[in-house]
Amino acid sequence: MNVQEALKRHFGHDTFRTGQENIIIDLIAGNDTIALLPTGGGKSLCYQLPAYILEGTVLIISPLLSLMEDQIQQIRMRGEKRVIGLNGALSYMERQKALLNLNQYKYIFASPEILQSEAVASALRNINLSLFVVDEAHCISQWGHDFRTDYSKLGELRGKLGQAPCIALTATATPEVLKDIESSLQMKNAKMHIQSVNRSNIAIMIEECHSLENKMKRVSELVKKLKGPGIIYCSSRKWTENLEQFLKMEGVHDTACYHAGMEQEQRTLIQQQFVYDQLEVVCCTNAFGMGVNKGNVRYVIHFHFPAQMESYVQEIGRAGRDGLPSVAISLIGSGDMEIPLALLESEFSTYEQLHQTLYLLSAGTEAEEAFERTGVNEFQGRFILHHLEKLSYPLPGNEQQSLNVIWGKIEDRRKFKKRKLNAVMKWLLSKECRRQGILKYFEEKNLQTQEICCDRCGLDLLQYEEREEKHTHLQLLEWKAELKAIFGQSE
Incomplete structure (x- = not known):
């Protein structure tokens, strides 16, 4: 079955959206791939279609339960029942049953956190993975705009699961983040499919x-x-x-x-x-x-x-x-x-919190209790543990060295995020075209111009407004049509 036949048979479409076909061809050929497509650009098809051409199961790492459940629902509505989400929505017994029967599924969705479970990783090692998919892949980068520490462990996990061809999907990533994604996922000669972030409509x-x-x-x-x-x-x-x-x-x-x-x-x-x-x-x-x-x-x-x-x-x-x-x-x-600025500062633990946390951890206190006693929140705690795990010297006995290294990481992260915020402020105050400013931020070479653009270029909101009488008339038609449908009347 070729890609056009699979598109028609399984998805009912005659044509691909821009860029989709080339991405899919690269994946089927076994190439690691990075795809930056704008929001609404059809990223999910890029891994869902190859599943019907390749032998085995597709593993999709997704950051949010709502995103995961939406994708699962869409796949099931298409008539495909061989799909499951390994997440907190499953009871213990449901998860155990699923892990024993993973080879029955064509699509397996999982959060990066649940993949750190040895039981889950062990079950995945026993099946044939055809694709390793990282959705919202900007999260994998330490400089990405939604840093998740467990995302940075996916490259190592991928190696343990057989090094299946990998696709990293994102809608927003700078060249710096794209390089970080490629390195972190241990990709080899990744094929790059980079579209404009611009949404002209x-x-x-x-x-x-x-x-x-x-x-x-x-x-x-x-x-x-x-x-x-x-x-x-x-x-x-x-x-x-x-x-x-x-x-x-x-x-x-x-x-x-x-x-x-x-x-x-x-x-x-x-x-x-x-x-x-x-x-x-x-x-x-x-x-x-x-x-x-x-x-x-x-x-x-x-x-x-x-x-x-x-x-x-x-x-x-x-x-x-x-x-x-x-x-x-x-x-x-x-x-x-x-x-x-205040929200940015709240993302990081203070020097004193970090010092106390490391002291408690070195004394044998469980991480959750240590964080509760020092007032460190979940995000801050994950950040501390992530960098603590990467140190070559263990606690106890090296508290001061650990403190110096991790505090340096916190300072680097804080400075980076402040630069991001300053870039936003500069864009807001700039007199140039809003769209051009966004494209420059993402280092796009071919800056686009268009008739309907932004307030700097002269935007009239009237075309986006809806007359009240039109809205009322629409409602009138809707309830009349609904009554006719209820009573089985025809025009």
Whole structure:
């Protein structure tokens, strides 16, 4: 079966999207591959289709449960039942049963953390892996915009599992991060498929608001005027809740908030309601987005701006995945840059916390208890343990050397993230075209120009607005059609 036949038979498509076919051909030929495709560019097909041509099982490492479950659901809706997710959603007995029968599956999804389990790794060694897939591969880089320590161990794990051809997929990565991905995954002569991060159908606008009250009123105005559905990104869980309540008070009732502090069932419900157009707008943290397979998001509003350009590009990329005109609006206030700076600092343990943690660990205290006693959070703890494991000298007896090395890593990471934040601030204040600034950041050589672009190039929001009478008329048609369907009436 060739790739065109597989595309038609298993996915019902006649043609590939830009770049997909060449990526798939390289994988089938056994080549390690790095693919940077813009959000909505069809990354999942690049590993799902080869599964039907290659013998064996495809292992997909995915960073988020919601993203994993969305991909699994899509595969099952296509009629493919040989798919499973190794994650916290499985009970102990379900996981044990799955590990005993892994060779029955065509697709296995797993988080990087669960792959550190020897039981899981052992079960995977006993099956024939045809592909080793790393989704959201920017997470593998120590300089990537969502650093996950267990991602950096995947290269070693891949070697233990038989060195199957590897594909690393991402939507946002600088050349520096792409090199880090290739090295960390121990790729050999990787084939590079790098597309532009530009999403030409998404217009970009930055608006300055002189007060918090002004910013909240502007959010309400935009949500009421703009064609929906839409997503509003906030910097904290509390602000997602505040905005949800504010919009409901303003008469926008089809709205909900979403953040990582909510119960998983509630998050799943909100995500599904949004996907199936039962919600018009979601106020959320960056925990929302990956795994939301929704093509008709018409706008993304940043109530707070992210601390890195990579995050911004990925978040606005949730709009217009159907290719239709969409808009990304960021509302900037006078004190807004203090928020990402404070969040940045909170990512790292203090020198005193690190010193106390290493002392407790050297005394035999369990890591979880040591972190709780010193106030080190989960992310900070993973960072400490990650670099502690890489040291050639053990605790106890080398606390001071370990302290010096790990504190140096923390300082390097802090400086790097501050440079990222400064790049964002420079872009926000620049007078040049917003899109050109983004493309320069990602070091794209062929800078693109287009008619509908950004506020610097003269953007009119009217084309993204929806007249109230049109909206009302649409609702009228919808309920009449629904009544006819219920009672079996025809035109």
